[in-house]
Amino acid sequence: MNVVGPIKPSSSLIAGIPEEESSSKNAAFKQIQLYDEAPQVEMSLDQFEVYALKRLKVLRKLERVMNSRTANSIDGKNALKKTISEELETPELDQISHFILRAAYSLDEEKRRWFLTHETALFRFRLEQADQKVLTKSCKMFQLTPLHPKEAQEKMQLLKMLLPHDNNTRSSNQTFYKVPFTQALDLVAKRQCIVERGFAYIPASKVVSILAGKFRMLLSASLAHLAQNGILGGSNSSEAERLHPLLQNINSCLLETEPISEELGSFQASMVTPGNVPKLVQHMPLCMRTMQTGLQKDKKLRYHGRLQYGLFLKGAGLSLEDALVFFQRSFSNMTAEQWQKEYSYSIRHTYGKEGQKKSKSAYNCSGIINSQPPSHPGDHHGCPYKEYDSDKLSKLLQSLKIGSTPGDRQAIVNLQKSKHYNLACLEHFKVMHPNQEALKDISVDNIGNHPNAWFRASLAYKEYETGGAGAENNEKEGALVAGSPKAVADVAMSSA
Amino acid sequence: MPEESTQEQDPDNGTTAVAATSPTSAVTNVYAKDNSNKEITNEDFDMDEDEPMQTETEAAKKSTAVVFSPELLKMYYARLFPFDLLHSWLAYSPNNNNSQSWLFSRREFSMTIEPSPGEEIYIRYQSFSTSQELTTAILKRRPTKIDLGAIFSQAPKDHKTLQKGQLQPVQRELVFDIDLTDYDDIRHCGCTGAQICNKCWVFMTMAVEVLDGGLKKDFGFDHVSWFYSGRRGIHAWICDETARTLTNEARNAVATYFEVKLASDNNKDVELHLPLHPSLQRAFDILEPWFISDILPASGHGLLASPERWKKDLLDTIPEAGKSIASLLEKKWANDTTTPAEKWEQLKKHVRVLIGQGGGAKTKTAKTMSTKDKLRLEHWPIEVVFRHTYPRLDINVSKTMNHLLKSPFCVHPKTGRVCVPIQPEEIRQFDPFAVPTLGRLMEELDDYEKTAAMEERPKPKHEWQKTSLKGYFEPFQKAFLEPLHKEIRKHDKNQAEQAAAMRGDF
Numbered sequence A: 001m002n003v004v005g006p007i008k009p010s011s012s013l014i015a016g017i018p019e020e021e022s023s024s025k026n027a028a029f030k031q032i033q034l035y036d037e038a039p040q041v042e043m044s045l046d047q048f049e050v051y052a053l054k055r056l057k058v059l060r061k062l063e064r065v066m067n068s069r070t071a072n073s074i075d076g077k078n079a080l081k082k083t084i085s086e087e088l089e090t091p092e093l094d095q096i097s098h099f100i101l102r103a104a105y106s107l108d109e110e111k112r113r114w115f116l117t118h119e120t121a122l123f124r125f126r127l128e129q130a131d132q133k134v135l136t137k138s139c140k141m142f143q144l145t146p147l148h149p150k151e152a153q154e155k156m157q158l159l160k161m162l163l164p165h166d167n168n169t170r171s172s173n174q175t176f177y178k179v180p181f182t183q184a185l186d187l188v189a190k191r192q193c194i195v196e197r198g199f200a201y202i203p204a205s206k207v208v209s210i211l212a213g214k215f216r217m218l219l220s221a222s223l224a225h226l227a228q229n230g231i232l233g234g235s236n237s238s239e240a241e242r243l244h245p246l247l248q249n250i251n252s253c254l255l256e257t258e259p260i261s262e263e264l265g266s267f268q269a270s271m272v273t274p275g276n277v278p279k280l281v282q283h284m285p286l287c288m289r290t291m292q293t294g295l296q297k298d299k300k301l302r303y304h305g306r307l308q309y310g311l312f313l314k315g316a317g318l319s320l321e322d323a324l325v326f327f328q329r330s331f332s333n334m335t336a337e338q339w340q341k342e343y344s345y346s347i348r349h350t351y352g353k354e355g356q357k358k359s360k361s362a363y364n365c366s367g368i369i370n371s372q373p374p375s376h377p378g379d380h381h382g383c384p385y386k387e388y389d390s391d392k393l394s395k396l397l398q399s400l401k402i403g404s405t406p407g408d409r410q411a412i413v414n415l416q417k418s419k420h421y422n423l424a425c426l427e428h429f430k431v432m433h434p435n436q437e438a439l440k441d442i443s444v445d446n447i448g449n450h451p452n453a454w455f456r457a458s459l460a461y462k463e464y465e466t467g468g469a470g471a472e473n474n475e476k477e478g479a480l481v482a483g484s485p486k487a488v489a490d491v492a493m494s495s496a
Numbered sequence B: 001m002p003e004e005s006t007q008e009q010d011p012d013n014g015t016t017a018v019a020a021t022s023p024t025s026a027v028t029n030v031y032a033k034d035n036s037n038k039e040i041t042n043e044d045f046d047m048d049e050d051e052p053m054q055t056e057t058e059a060a061k062k063s064t065a066v067v068f069s070p071e072l073l074k075m076y077y078a079r080l081f082p083f084d085l086l087h088s089w090l091a092y093s094p095n096n097n098n099s100q101s102w103l104f105s106r107r108e109f110s111m112t113i114e115p116s117p118g119e120e121i122y123i124r125y126q127s128f129s130t131s132q133e134l135t136t137a138i139l140k141r142r143p144t145k146i147d148l149g150a151i152f153s154q155a156p157k158d159h160k161t162l163q164k165g166q167l168q169p170v171q172r173e174l175v176f177d178i179d180l181t182d183y184d185d186i187r188h189c190g191c192t193g194a195q196i197c198n199k200c201w202v203f204m205t206m207a208v209e210v211l212d213g214g215l216k217k218d219f220g221f222d223h224v225s226w227f228y229s230g231r232r233g234i235h236a237w238i239c240d241e242t243a244r245t246l247t248n249e250a251r252n253a254v255a256t257y258f259e260v261k262l263a264s265d266n267n268k269d270v271e272l273h274l275p276l277h278p279s280l281q282r283a284f285d286i287l288e289p290w291f292i293s294d295i296l297p298a299s300g301h302g303l304l305a306s307p308e309r310w311k312k313d314l315l316d317t318i319p320e321a322g323k324s325i326a327s328l329l330e331k332k333w334a335n336d337t338t339t340p341a342e343k344w345e346q347l348k349k350h351v352r353v354l355i356g357q358g359g360g361a362k363t364k365t366a367k368t369m370s371t372k373d374k375l376r377l378e379h380w381p382i383e384v385v386f387r388h389t390y391p392r393l394d395i396n397v398s399k400t401m402n403h404l405l406k407s408p409f410c411v412h413p414k415t416g417r418v419c420v421p422i423q424p425e426e427i428r429q430f431d432p433f434a435v436p437t438l439g440r441l442m443e444e445l446d447d448y449e450k451t452a453a454m455e456e457r458p459k460p461k462h463e464w465q466k467t468s469l470k471g472y473f474e475p476f477q478k479a480f481l482e483p484l485h486k487e488i489r490k491h492d493k494n495q496a497e498q499a500a501a502m503r504g505d506f
């Protein structure tokens, strides 16, 4: 079946080496594809799904390696290489699986962006690992021809500085490429090419960057095309009907079924994954909820916000790896390099992997209330009950549809007006979780004193309500209630 | 309520604060930001803090002069504001006025208005199909500030009726914003914050010389227009079609290309590489003479004018491997009469000798020093020059199409000065204090009328030609607008010919 819509046709697509060699272990690095022509194959639906999951495994591995400390280490690269070789063992599988995911991920914007970023990274990684022959072929694929020797000669004085010092002697036989500067943006930004009248001159050693950029542009265009014209591009509609649910299913399972972090076995930890944090906002107290909203709006969180929210998510069971994935995805306006350079440090720091190497624990309410007040439009940290005036608070509660009656909201606002921030927060919890039976069974300890307590209790409440696999956990929570000192929460609860 | 002028001396810096002389001109004290605001996020803006600007020229020292008031602003818009220039630029169409240009009609204008003193409202997503519509709106609203945003896929004024995602920025000039507040740690003229003086204005001169050259030579942009921000900075608008259609990613790359990060206490990794990238070499060749003439001596920022300064800000910053130079020169300079420029040459020479590039036999230290230390030392004089002179960009302004930037030809309410075009070739002669204030412009108009009545001169086409604005606007027309239009005409002609040739094929 044909899984993809129309794509810009082009001549030779697969830069590879002769058939016999591609069967070797590292075939995945001997044949680098542009994926600009959709495969025409018959395959079973099972196989279809298997292929999709294989490629997904590669891309997710790539995402994790890119975000980890070992991104540039030999070990990290080898591990990645191994996964790629194992999963994308033949060029056909490579091609077909790419197109399946491309179709599945074209269904929504955020996933398109994720796919684009990671497919480009995969392309780049394979080029970096490839040998000179493959690289030269890849240049040809993109109609990238070396700078004319005459022009190279004229500019040699200038171009020489692009070469590593020890290479200077051989500089006369070096190959250079000339492209519009917009095709070499990361080299331009780092001043690793010569820029003259709008053209970038690039040494062969840096050409991978250009190819990756071109690849990204092609893929981005075809994803945009798919998004606009639909996956099947108007072909046979019965096939479309058959495929659509399958693609939908892949599309949704791809981001949701995140591998569970090993060290955290509790039911809650397993729920908190990069993919579902946005959905968990209804279980968060107002401070964290506004943080998530702010993060989605700004595609960024400033320092205090990163710290407050990052520690909260950590406390909720998000592993460092997942936190990196989550925040990078959320900071969607920046390039991978920029993220890596400017922000990933601070997330690692939150987990005690940088700086003083002390693992911090999540702020409690008094820590948040007494933290440095927000001073910038991009600041979303702090306690909203303290930072907002009652008007703004009321509007916020209303827009979040908190409470079933205006009276519910008024109760919260009244407590805030009298500066009982903790009680206002607790009232929010009560309004959202009215089932008294359920409340008897879960720990309401510390709600109004710690945002993680609020979150934990809210999830436990949901478990109780849905009657899910909560029995065992509820027991555990119950034991906690009995043994722990009564906090503001309990007092207020019983007086309600 | 008494209506006399209340002339105020600012006790802190002894300069004249913008004075209120009529009941309507209560601007200085009511210009506070109203935070209750609206759909806008402040991050989209180039924010001006509310600090007084130090003023030094004769005109401003006439303490009774009113430089800005709502009345004056109203007159400025009615008589002097160059609507035709703004329109014929933003339309990117040489056949002015009657032709409708989508580039103009889909441009976002945002206005800051003060319906009553103290109340400030931003109105975003305004757009106008014609120059006439824009004129009418500005005359009616009399904004204290106008910002220009991107050109969108639809007219921004329809944003409420459009579906989400339909209003996409499709073009925007590449813009740069350079502001003297970012130079506070190296300004030693006494200015801080929003204050400026002729001594620190040289930083802007240097920035224009470095960037203008780089934008044209490296990126091939031909239509670069510079403006004085009206207060303490400059803006560049790069208007080539290739620049207007750059993606955000490309804008980011260009801005980063021009950004130099130097080693600091927190970051010992120097980003400079030797040999210096050609763009940095060119910048260095421009900047070092400025460094010597305007940064080193007491008449400038005094880096080599006193033992305290040269110890703390220069010798102490020599990398560890070169500490011997520091102690040697500190002693030597304690009582000698060399000029700052000579001291700089001595210092560079000592560094060269220490790393074995001084000619003659290599010193013992040069032989034993690690390559890394040598490189570090070799960088150091370049770093010093860059630290004290290299343009400091607010690159967030440049990074995205969507960022609003103050429109040229507006008036800065704090200074009353017009945001006038600057010709990069004449940046060295540009004096921010000579830029007319609204108050002065009205006087100029009056003076003109008086003499014109006597002399019977031919009536100029525009009222601004009767004032000193002529000296700013006419070069803008000639050196920027005309070449821009010429190129657009050429482009249109080529396209028409191509289209004709294609038809001929069939």
Ligand SMILES: [Zn+2]
Binding pocket: B187, B189, B190, B191, B195, B196, B197, B198, B199, B200, B201
């Ligand atoms: Zn100054």
